Amino acid sequence: MGRQPCCDKLGVKKGPWTAEEDKKLINFILTNGHxxxxxxxxxxxLRRCGKSCRLRWTNYLRPDLKRGxxxxxxxxxxxxxxxxxxxxxxxxASRLPGRTDNEIKNxxxxxxxxxxxxxxxxxxxxxxxxxxxxxxxxxKTISSNPEDIKMEPKTTNTKxxxxxxxxxxxxSSSTVTDQNNSMDSENHLIDNIYNDDELFSYLWxxxxxxxxxxWSDSNFGVGGTLFxxxxxxxxxxxxxxxxxxxxxxxxxxxxxxxxxxxxxxx
DNA sequence: AATGTTATCAACCGCAAATAG
DNA sequence: GCTATTTGCGGTTGATAACAT
Numbered sequence: 001m002g003r004q005p006c007c008d009k010l011g012v013k014k015g016p017w018t019a020e021e022d023k024k025l026i027n028f029i030l031t032n033g034h035x036x037x038x039x040x041x042x043x044x045x046l047r048r049c050g051k052s053c054r055l056r057w058t059n060y061l062r063p064d065l066k067r068g069x070x071x072x073x074x075x076x077x078x079x080x081x082x083x084x085x086x087x088x089x090x091x092x093a094s095r096l097p098g099r100t101d102n103e104i105k106n107x108x109x110x111x112x113x114x115x116x117x118x119x120x121x122x123x124x125x126x127x128x129x130x131x132x133x134x135x136x137x138x139x140k141t142i143s144s145n146p147e148d149i150k151m152e153p154k155t156t157n158t159k160x161x162x163x164x165x166x167x168x169x170x171x172s173s174s175t176v177t178d179q180n181n182s183m184d185s186e187n188h189l190i191d192n193i194y195n196d197d198e199l200f201s202y203l204w205x206x207x208x209x210x211x212x213x214x215w216s217d218s219n220f221g222v223g224g225t226l227f228x229x230x231x232x233x234x235x236x237x238x239x240x241x242x243x244x245x246x247x248x249x250x251x252x253x254x255x256x257x258x259x260x261x262x263x264x265x266x
Numbered sequence: 267a268a269t270g271t272t273a274t275c276a277a278c279c280g281c282a283a284a285t286a287g
Numbered sequence: 288g289c290t291a292t293t294t295g296c297g298g299t300t301g302a303t304a305a306c307a308t
Contacts, residue, residue, distance in 0.1 A: 014277080014278075015276095015277075015278095015301095015302090016276070016277075016302085017276090017277090036293080036294095037293075037294070038292085038293065038294085050293085050294090051278085051279090051293095051294085051295090052277075052278080054294075054295080055276090055277065055278085056276090056277085058295095059276075059277085060276075060277095087297065087298090088296090088297090089296075089297065090295075090296060090297085101295095101296075101297080102275085102276075102277085102297095103275085105297075105298085106274075106275050106276085107274095107275090109274095109275095110273065110274055110275080111274095268308105269307100269308085270306105270307085270308075271305100271306080271307075271308090272304105272305085272306075272307090273303100273304085273305075273306090274302100274303090274304080274305090275301105275302095275303095275304105276300105276301095276302090277299100277300085277301085277302100278298105278299080278300075278301095279297105279298085279299080279300090280296105280297100280298090280299105281295105281296085281297090281298105282294105282295090282296085282297105283293105283294085283295080283296095284292100284293080284294075284295090285291100285292080285293075285294090286290100286291085286292075286293090287289105287290090287291085287292095
């Protein structure tokens with residue numbers, strides 16, 4: 001018995017979303033929440049499959065999304081998280097507020113991977129390419145044990161290597177300057193995170209997956225309203241630094257104004 | 267200006283896990 | 288406990304923008 005396709009192939013539109021479709025999707029979710037992605041397109045009057053709607057919403061339309069390139073500290077965090085979690089993009093994304101797994105995955109493949117390779121670091125193992133198989137320092141190998149992982153970021157060489165490599169050979173001197181300027185404050189930020197044992201055990205704990213309960217469930221459940229609760233539905237979804245949290249509502253309202261705020265029934 | 271190449275990122279696909287009945 | 292269905296994830300593709308020749 002074959003698996004049912006996620007949607008009727010006939011009459012389902014593919015490809016880039018139009019502003020009109022976006023509007024319909026946002027409007028529907030704001031009004032009704034998304035009780036069932038499979039049924040949503042029909043109810044919302046969209047000729048898309050539920051999967052496509054979910055993706056569009058989570059990767060592009062969600063009001064808490066950040067826009068633009070990852071900042072240096074975000075990038076560094078991605079590298080460190082990747083060293084421990086591997087290609088668990090959704091897990092990595094859950095540590096970066098306002099970023100999606102897709103976005104991080106794309107950024108990894110287009111930017112970070114190249115940077116690491118340029119520095120002579122294997123992006124998959126996070127070990128120097130020429131020492132990859134020699135295991136010079138076994139303590140730096142990726143461990144599945146949270147207790148081992150816990151202290152690792154302090155000793156992981158990735159960050160140190162990047163800083164020195166950036167200074168020595170980065171393609172643009174302006175980039176170096178920009179990064180160095182921002183790094184003072186941003187590294188401080190990251191250091192604070194790493195120094196926080198409690199937070200770190202949280203980060204690596206499987207329990208966090210429970211705390212990663214759907215953003216939408218707490219904010220867009222059936223009958224729920226967008227801003228009834230605070231936008232995050234609890235601290236568990238976001239690391240402690242997140243000034244964006246404060247601005248989420250404003251940003252979303254700004255966004256909605258692109259479509260015309262009246263269309264959303266505000 | 268025209269053409270070719272590379273980089274980027276939104277979106278799709280297939281699979282596996284989770285959930286419902 | 289089993290089967291069907293839904294959801295979410297990670298890999299990949301394809302359109303197109305940016306850059307080089």
